[in-house]
Amino acid sequence: MKHRLGALLLLPLMVSAVFAAENPIWGEGRITNIFGYGKEGSTGLGPLFTLLQNQYFVPIFLAIIVGVPAVFLLHYLVIGPKVFPHGGKKIKVFSLFNRVIHQIAAISFIVIIPTGIVMVFGSFFGGGWFVTLCKDLHGLFTIPFALVVIPMFFMWVKEAIPNTDDIKWMMILGGYLSKEKKPIPAGKFNAGQKMWFWIATLGSLVMVITGVMMYLLDFDMSMLVSLTGLSQIDLLRLAAILHNVVGFAVLALFITHVYMSMFAIKGAVHSIIDGHMEEEEVRILHSSYYKKLKEKGEV
Template sequence: MKRKMIIIFLALTTAAFAADSAIYGEELITNILGYGKEGSLHLGQWFTVLQGKYFSIGFLIVALGIPAVFLIHYLIIGPKVFSHDRKKIPVFTIFHRVIHWIAGVSFLVLVPTGFIMVFGTTFGGGEFVRICKDLHALSTILFCISVVPMLIMWFKEMLPTMDDVKWMMILGGYLSKVKRPIPAGKFNAGQKMWFWVCTFGGIIMILTGAVMFFQDFELAIIKSMGLTQIDFLRLSAIVHNILGMAVAALFFTHVYMSMFAIKGAIHSMIIGDKEEEEVEILHSTYYKQLKEQNKV
């Protein structure tokens, strides 16, 4: 009897707590995002503040801060240099390289034109910014062509492992001049982070970018979210800008790592091979797997 009473008491307490949490959670969301009395979600104030001040500051930090950090790294730590006298290990097929370069070319246009659009008034606005907007849209088509094949061909190899935790704890060994084996598979934690932000984040940016570019979306999802069309446009812009900062920061990182931090690394995406010592040091787990398979 006592056990039943305890169970009933716990059930009632849990139900009351859940109901209270739901009410509190709804009030919290209402206070943060600003629901109107009619149930519409008004993002005007948030959009004005973010778009008018904080997004420009965030993009400026990314544009100047990330390259500055890497310049300091290059001057103090310097690039990692590996022997070219050992075997060449085939890593990327022609298909891998073609898809990668389609995505790469799209980002070489998307990132700078995105920055120009953010700082449109600084560049004088007008025709120049409009052309950049059109180039931004056209290069998105290139990215659309590459994003699904990238997801398919690298999805499994980009799944997280315990090596990624170890890699993050030592930042891939890039803070040391000493060459010692780094725990990583075919792709390290940094490359995986860039992959997921680039693909899934990129898909979200495609969708939100389409909303902003065409501005005539009449989707059922708008009403289901309690949004007016203008609020949906504002929400898309907010999400697009936040992801844009993350993509730009990781794109700069990807370029620095492939062109400066590791001498000759970019050649792997041109000829498809990596130097054996580079794989042995920077992808030690993958190198051990290749040895077990008698491929090195």
């Protein structure tokens, strides 16, 4: 079993190596950035940007797209999902405001992430109208997300502050490597959900800002030039580098979030739709939160 798991974990690296060797998408000198600038004027951040853009960004995205789902498929086949009864007592955990904000962000992500992937692999899709459409949708759906990311940050930041439960949770990987239903030390959000929160808010805010900079590449950035000491083209290169690097984390944790809410815990996704969780699910997966609710007499 260990050998199979090791081989599966190496699969994305093997696929990336084959693509890098045989596919001209990111061959030397063949990448053209979707926003229109490339190797010209390789001064300042130019060499670094060209190196990352031509040799690393696409293979890393490919490794995430292949590797993360592969690991979760293995988990689903070997361990399986946790199932809780859905006919018992329910606990309200999310308000209507929480749910509306989350759903706007979720719908935005469902469009932003696939269209972003198409843009990364633009040459593979042949460029043209399809990639241009994805670029336009990517920018369009960034607007509603940008409107809710700040409210989402403040409504959940208190529950997302790390604590000692998170260390205990990480040591047992949230109990997801076992089929047993033992109480897991976690508050309203567990350590995994907290990681996603910080990446989905602060990380995505970085992506919004850098994305706007790239979309408005001809806009006068003299104020930022003065503050940073970078040329305008280097500001754009830096924005592209940050956008891609943060994008690695956003993509990996988005896939993780979808798997956990849709597959690893049967019915978990309903909590953000109707605002309620099964009492047993809270008691087992969020034991510290459940204890606080009991102390308050809310369960």
